[in-house]
Amino acid sequence: MTILTIAKTTLGEALRKKILNIFLLVAVAMIAFSVSFAFFSYREEITIIKSMGLGVIAIAGMFIAIVLGINLVPAEIERKTIYTILSKPVRRHEFLLGKFLGSLLTIFVNISLMSIIFIALVAWKNQWHPEFALLKGLLMIFFQLYLLSSVALLFSVFTTPVVNFFLTTAVYIVGSLSDITLAMSRGEEKNFIVKGFYWALHNLVPQFANFFTQNPLIHPEVVIRNEGIYYAQNIIYAIVYAAVLLIIAILLFERRDM
Amino acid sequence: MKSSTRIILVIVVLALIPAVVKLQALIDPQRAQFQPGKGVGSMITQVGKSPVILPSQFVAGTVIGLREVVAGLLWVRANDFFHSGNYEAIVPLTRIVTWLDPHQIDVYRVGAWHLAYNFTDTAQHADRRYLIPAITFEKEGVDNNPHVSDLEFDLGFVLYSMKAYQFDKALYWTKRGASEKDAMLPMHRQIAHAYEKCGRIEDALKQWQHCIQEGQDLLKKDPKDFRARDHYQVSKRNYDLMLVRKSLREDLNKHPIDVGFEGGFKRLGPRRFKISGKINLPDATRINVQLADDDYEEHDLSKFSWDVDPNETALYDLGIHGIFTENGQFSRVWDVTKDTKQYPFKKDKYTLILTFNPRMAPDFVQDNVGWSGEGITDKKYLDTKTNPGVRMVRKVIHLERKDII
């Protein structure tokens, strides 16, 4: 109940944040704009619309998640609203989880709005036959941002928003280089320190590239083997990894002086 | 928070970390299976002789999972170049786009087409040196996108049949394309044409019969299916025509015509020359011209490269680009003074090959010579070895640089 109360407040505040609404508007405009590219073939047109749509939603979602996440706790401390909450019978972990849930709900709302426009556009191009398979990609984007939000939340417990922005972005970039970190962690010719370093990067930094499933959705002939298992594994990965980060955040937050 | 709770939470975290590592190990091979860009190689590729790293302005997009978006936007740009006629700029873009997203089928098709058709001289003849890169590029597309009928069919029809005139390979790829799930009906008909080009008349007839039956079966399911109706009608007509032709050409081999082929080269000035001759065949018979370095070879590349040898010369005018005869004579003047890049003529020795290939001739000529030249002979230049199974006329003339420049 307490967590929900705080989550609702976080959602209410976030939905009114100007910068997030600007991201949302720009994203919707870019998705709509993709229809204006004229190509020779229908397949090329639909390819660009789907590429742009999924890409824009992913990038806009990333910015929204980061901007939301970096301010989750610091803003409350700076404005002292946290004092009026934590002086009430609210446990610190309830506060933190409430903020996290609120940011997730905000991301969900934003992604949903962009997705509706995107799916409608693709349907329009398909003579009004909606392609609900695209929802799979949007689901992956949501869970990717779920994980990213937990990273931002963890950093927000002990760093300033500016430092957090760079840290979280850096984690996102490193986590997107899964192919490279995996390749570098293998191979006989490298010494074990190098391999160990890349192994740590690959396994201990959240791997956001797991969630890049745009290609099979854009190109129907590309198929993910055992697709259901792949999606399930990714969702579990996001939930478990986020749980680890949230627990660490709670442990740090418990001992933090306000 | 009680210290016991804190300890429990720490234990939970420590227990979940190996679970995360294990999950990642399960996800990695599956991810590698479908995602474009493999390892460090996703940023580096081999183009020509040296490795090339993805230009830095595209790296930013690729690292945050926007390969497809960057590829899409670059392709939009490439289309602008197409509209403005800046063809040379398109090929590098097709390489980068397919490098970013190897599933961009239309980019492979258009890229291959540009390479094969759009590097031209002032008289709009495509640069033969780019044909193999075109084929290699399209093959790369097939390798990255197996079971896509478009790519396979294009390789067969657009490249091997219409450009390379290698009909056996054209047949192979046409059949492959037509066998895919997404193949369109006209591809099935094209198999019959490809058989015909290979001189496999009985197989061609069988294929027409198959197409007729196919059309009928589809029409039974849906009598309003206009594509099925079209398929049936065209197939039926072509089958009937082929039967007629078959009977018309049956006895051509009994009295082969001596075509009395003759052909010659005359220098008119620096980089200007005339090729002319005679052949005793109906008007609009096409004489193929191949003027290339003595040592010119069309070799397969193992990996795509658009680095053609700038010192190589290959002037090929084949098929409908060949010299058309009129009243048994043929003659054409080439002026390549402005096309020094496409025809460098740097080497010392050249070979000019003039041919008449019945398999490349139009129907009305084949009606006189047969599908495989069974109705012709020539005292001096008959050739049955270059294309086994085909009786063609072939004359080779050796030239030196001074004869051209």
Added chain:
Amino acid sequence: MAIAVKTEGLTKNYRLLMHKDPVNALTDLNIEVQEGEIFGFLGPNGAGKTTTIKMLLGLTYPTSGQAWILGKPAGDIEVKREISYLPESPYFYEYMSGTELLRFYANLFRISGSAQKEKIEHLLKLVGLYNDRYKPLSQYSKGMLQRIGIAQALVNDPKLLFFDEPTSGLDPIAHSEIRDLILKLREEGRTVFLSSHQLSDVEMVCDRVAILNRGKLLKLGHLDEMLFGGSVEITASGLDASAVEKIKTLAKSVAAGDGLVTMSQDEGEGVGKVIDAVRAANGQILSVIPQKRTLEGLFMEIIREVNK
């Protein structure tokens, strides 16, 4: 009388990067606040007042020492149901209206349904914001924000309230309204822990005060005793010049004029001696009035003493 707030050796040091020595925000604070009293907590900026309150509320952890709120350790989650806090210059969620804000806090106390509705209505009327209940807080003036802050502090009917500068930035009328409110709270049996710079307000409402400076407790006691523990003024008539001269040796100061003699002496035995001397000289005692200091005066005196 039960104890509402108790601290024992409460200390807070901050270790900052690049600093050799820790910053001593609070050192060895020992105070007790009785239930039902208004307790003033004074000190200049940086004295450690807000640090103390945060430790009492469990927002900050002490370096050493202990604190209890209503008999339970500070920070205990259950005790927070009985207390409330109004921070200095509070900021609330701007997009919310007054009603929505109180609803938010009521939900945190699990007050719901009709009980919540009634409570919110009552509180809004109490702080005079009932007519503005649907306005977003972004349109509230500073005084209105302070009042909604007080309202949120009363949502749970707290036994103990912590007010940090409740009258900061308010006009005199608002000051007076808040003072009256604080007094009313005491009448209702609640305890108020009041941290403030507004010494005039503290003087008017507090029962006891503690004065801090640089993290240390300098003075603690009943306000009356602290302010009235000074000198006594004695006015007499019918004294001749020799009597006046004699009294000058017994009194701190003597002023004569218009047949009246005004004498001043520190509280204690000395006063009695002066009165006896007047009577012995056949003078008439007209008045004996203990002299009250202002809290500001006392405060400045203490701080200056320490800074010496």
